[in-house]
Amino acid sequence: MTDPRYPLGPMPQPLALSAAERAAALSAIRALPAELRLAVAGLTDTQLDTPYREGGWTVRQVVHHVADSHLNAYARTKLALTEDNPTVKPYHEQLWAELPDSALATELSLLMLEQLHGRWDAVLSNVNAWDRPWTHPQTGQWTLDTLLGMYAWHGQHHAAHITGLRKREGW
Numbered sequence: 001m002t003d004p005r006y007p008l009g010p011m012p013q014p015l016a017l018s019a020a021e022r023a024a025a026l027s028a029i030r031a032l033p034a035e036l037r038l039a040v041a042g043l044t045d046t047q048l049d050t051p052y053r054e055g056g057w058t059v060r061q062v063v064h065h066v067a068d069s070h071l072n073a074y075a076r077t078k079l080a081l082t083e084d085n086p087t088v089k090p091y092h093e094q095l096w097a098e099l100p101d102s103a104l105a106t107e108l109s110l111l112m113l114e115q116l117h118g119r120w121d122a123v124l125s126n127v128n129a130w131d132r133p134w135t136h137p138q139t140g141q142w143t144l145d146t147l148l149g150m151y152a153w154h155g156q157h158h159a160a161h162i163t164g165l166r167k168r169e170g171w
C-alpha cells in the first residue's frame, strides 16, 4: 500500500536535469492548469469539501493550495533569475490553506493558475542558466533545475490526490 499523501512518490530535488527531463517538466507545468480543471470538473460543493484522504485537505483546499504554492514558486523563479543566490521566504502552507480564501470557489484558483502558469511558462521557457542558485533557509542551496523538477512534480502530485479520490469514490 502506497502512502496516500504521496501517490506519485516523494518530491524530487534534482540539482541538475537533462535536456529531455527539463522539456518533460516544462510541459507538465504548462499542462497543469487544464489537468487540474479536468480533475475537479463536475464535482458538487459537497464533493469539493471532502478530504482527499482521512485527515487531509479537502479537494477545494488542494486546488487553492496549488495556487498558493505556485504563486510562491513563480516569485522564487524570478528572484533566482534576478538576484545572486537569493534566500527565499518560506510560508506555512497549512495555515495558508486555513485562511478564508481557501473556502472560495475553485474557479478563482483555476483562473489564477491559468494566468500565472502562462507568465511562469514564458519565464521558464527562456531560462539559459538552469544552475542559477537560490537558497531555502531550512533546506539549503538549490538550483533552478531543482525548482523546475519540484514544481512539475508538485502540480501532478496534487492532481493525483483529486483523481485518486474520484476513482476510489466512483465520482
Ligand code: NI
Pocket (backbone or CB within 6 Å): 065, 069, 154, 158
Ligand atoms: Ni503541495
